[in-house]
Amino acid sequence: MSSQSPSPTTASASTxxxxxxxxxxxxxxxxxxxxxxxxxxxxxxxxxxxxxxxxLVNADRAFAIRVGADVWIKQxxxxxxxxxxxxxxxxxxxxGIAVFVWERKxxxxxxxxxxxxxxxxxxxxxxxxxxxxxxxxxxxxNGVVLGLPQAAEPGKATMLxxxxxxxxxxxxxxxxxxxxxxxxxxxxxxxxxxxxxxxGAALIGALLFSAVHYTxxxxxxxxxPSFTFRFLFGLALNAxxxxxxxxIAAWTHALYDVMVxxxxx
Numbered sequence: 001m002s003s004q005s006p007s008p009t010t011a012s013a014s015t016x017x018x019x020x021x022x023x024x025x026x027x028x029x030x031x032x033x034x035x036x037x038x039x040x041x042x043x044x045x046x047x048x049x050x051x052x053x054x055x056l057v058n059a060d061r062a063f064a065i066r067v068g069a070d071v072w073i074k075q076x077x078x079x080x081x082x083x084x085x086x087x088x089x090x091x092x093x094x095x096g097i098a099v100f101v102w103e104r105k106x107x108x109x110x111x112x113x114x115x116x117x118x119x120x121x122x123x124x125x126x127x128x129x130x131x132x133x134x135x136x137x138x139x140x141x142n143g144v145v146l147g148l149p150q151a152a153e154p155g156k157a158t159m160l161x162x163x164x165x166x167x168x169x170x171x172x173x174x175x176x177x178x179x180x181x182x183x184x185x186x187x188x189x190x191x192x193x194x195x196x197x198x199x200g201a202a203l204i205g206a207l208l209f210s211a212v213h214y215t216x217x218x219x220x221x222x223x224x225p226s227f228t229f230r231f232l233f234g235l236a237l238n239a240x241x242x243x244x245x246x247x248i249a250a251w252t253h254a255l256y257d258v259m260v261x262x263x264x265x
Contacts, residue, residue: 027109033118034245037103040096041110042118042247046168046254047092053161065158066165092172122251125240130256133232141225159261167254170209174234175241175249179205198242206234 032038054066182201186192192200210230214222233256241249 029114029117032108032111033114033121033248034243035103035108036099036246037108037110038114038118039245039247039250040100042115043168043250044093044096046164046250050161050165050168053157053164057155057158057161065162118247119251121244122248123255125248125252126256126259129233129236129252130259133229133236136232137225137229140228156261160258163257163261164254166257167250167252171237171241171246171250171253174205174209175237176246178208179238179241202235202238205238206231209234209237 033042058065179198179201182204183197186197186200187194190197210227210233213220213230214227220226237249237253240252
């Protein structure tokens with residue numbers, strides 16, 4: 001009878017009197033693609049495409065059109081003395097590089113095919129969430145068909161650029177900063193249990209995420225079906241951020257918006 005060696009995911013391997021070996025980490029697609037390293041590298045093209053695209057589409061405009069979350073953070077940075085259109089991009093890039101360098105201590109393997117997998121996965125999530133949430137809205141509001149975002153005034157090219165920026169900066173603000181911050185507040189200050197803290201943070205974050213789409217010069221008219229759709233979409237992105245990480249959530253959001261603008265507007 002032949003014997004088999006322990007699996008790489010075995011908890012420990014030791015003999016009497018010998019020290020217990022640490023548990024090897026399984027470098028699977030699911031585990032690696034939710035790390036900060038993969039999230040940063042996956043989101044980097046969104047940063048480049050949005051910032052370059054924003055400069056191009058706003059070249060002939062007296063007032064630049066940018067994603068609201070982008071403008072909010074830039075206004076905050078301006079109060080700290082950091083000004084200019086690329087100030088936020090530089091800050092995000094520096095933070096991402098710092099996280100990347102810090103996490104390299106874990107010796108995470110970089111597998112290019114996994115980034116292609118993240119793009120495909122995000123596309124599937126975008127289509128699935130749109131289908132499921134649209135179906136839910138139709139059931140709740142007697143088959144109502146949601147009006148699509150109006151792309152006529154800013155132009156389709158501008159809307160496509162804003163879609164990429166929304167995936168990056170809105171996920172950074174609403175998922176990482178807002179939901180993550182509310183979760184830490186609920187856990188460490190209020191002392192809530194983990195599940196209750198995240199549910200509360202997710203609900204508040206989804207409400208605010210939906211509400212901001214009805215502010216600003218290109219805001220949609222406030223209607224209950226569309227508000228509910230965005231609230232449910234925000235909840236879904238919160239769950240996706242928790243389970244699959246920032247990179248997948250950002251690309252799912254961006255690609256969903258691109259599909260709406262590119263195919264239905």
